[in-house]
Amino acid sequence: MAYDVVVLGSGPGGYVAAIRASQLGFKTAIIEKESLGGICLNWGCIPTKALLKSAQVANDIKHAESYGIEATGTPKFDAIIKRSRGVADKMSKGVQFLMKKNKIDVIMGFGKLTAPGKIEVKDKDGKTQVVEGRHVIIATGGRSRELPTLKQDGKNHRLPRRYVAAAATQKHDRCRQWCYRC
DSSP states (O other): OEEEEEEEOOSHHHHHHHHHHHHTTOOEEEEESSOTTHHHHHTSHHHHHHHHHHHHHHHHHHTGGGGTOOOOOOOOHHHHHHHHHHHHHHHHHHHHHHHHHTTOEEEESEEEEEETTEEEEEOTTSOEEEEEEEEEEEOOOOOOOOBTTBOOOSSOOOOOHHHHHHHHHHHHHHHHHHHHHO
16 A cells, blocks of 8 residues: 555654644554554553552652641552553553544554565564555664673663763763754
């Protein structure tokens, strides 16, 4: 199928780009391998914030007496996790609604650029289709990158000082460049 704009990835960058393209009158499709909203909405930022809110409420209850309120509560971890997943699911359904509202075709599967304007999409059953787009937006998000001197082993959570300084410097430079554009 041919589109004016095809967006590869439906995270916060991808779904917003797809919506805007559609609003500008482009026939638009979005390709997502797992769940609409991407990693941020489904597994990263949003569920984490929901877990942090539960921790904040538990802490507030612990200190309620200092506000003149008598309250007790025991965290129920299964319920906390269920709430976090519910928040993420609700937001993913919200993205799904926005895709439908803006007449954006959602293509579920793993997309791979094979040629300019051509994306091969393999669905979970292994069937492939080729999606064509005059314009392709790659919004696949970011993954951590292994450094030659710092292998990812799932255990080492401390970075040597030089890496922290490099990361802070890069972040500062990006912020400064952005501020200069304002």
